[in-house]
Amino acid sequence: MRVKRNKRFHAEIAASSLSDIMFFLFLFFLIVSTLANPNVIKLSLPKARSTAQTTKSHISLSIQVEEGKDNKYYLDQAPVAFDSLGIRLAQHVEQTKDSTVIVRFPYDLRVQDMVNILEIGESQKLKFVIATTKKP
Numbered sequence: 001m002r003v004k005r006n007k008r009f010h011a012e013i014a015a016s017s018l019s020d021i022m023f024f025l026f027l028f029f030l031i032v033s034t035l036a037n038p039n040v041i042k043l044s045l046p047k048a049r050s051t052a053q054t055t056k057s058h059i060s061l062s063i064q065v066e067e068g069k070d071n072k073y074y075l076d077q078a079p080v081a082f083d084s085l086g087i088r089l090a091q092h093v094e095q096t097k098d099s100t101v102i103v104r105f106p107y108d109l110r111v112q113d114m115v116n117i118l119e120i121g122e123s124q125k126l127k128f129v130i131a132t133t134k135k136p
Helices: 015-035 082-096 111-123
Strands: 059-064 072-075 078-080 100-104 127-130
Touching (some): 072 082, 078 082
Antiparallel strands (some): 059 072
16 A cells, blocks of 8 residues: 655745844844934923913013014013124123023924024023913
8 A cells, every 4th residue: 555645845934033133123223213312402391371480580582573574582672683692692691690591482483593592592501491371
């Protein structure tokens, strides 16, 4: 009696090497993502729903936006040119030893204008707090 052997080919995938590759890729992306340091500006944001107010009188920086014109900048309601804004803030910090600046941004200010102002504060190690209006 002749015994037939089953000689069918069975396709198989070697999964052990794939799991090793996936583990190394996972470690690579984990290390790369923790080392990536985007350019950020630290900023203290107040809550618009609360009525928290400062107890000290910090310097106030306001911006007024007009359609088709340059922005107007005010330090404690006194107009100041953007070019001399950093110098005036440095003088104020030197006189009062207070490095906190309350910034009032209008809702229609361009993001680049806001970043330019925050870069001035970052270069002089100032603490910027954005003032908001209370929600009705």
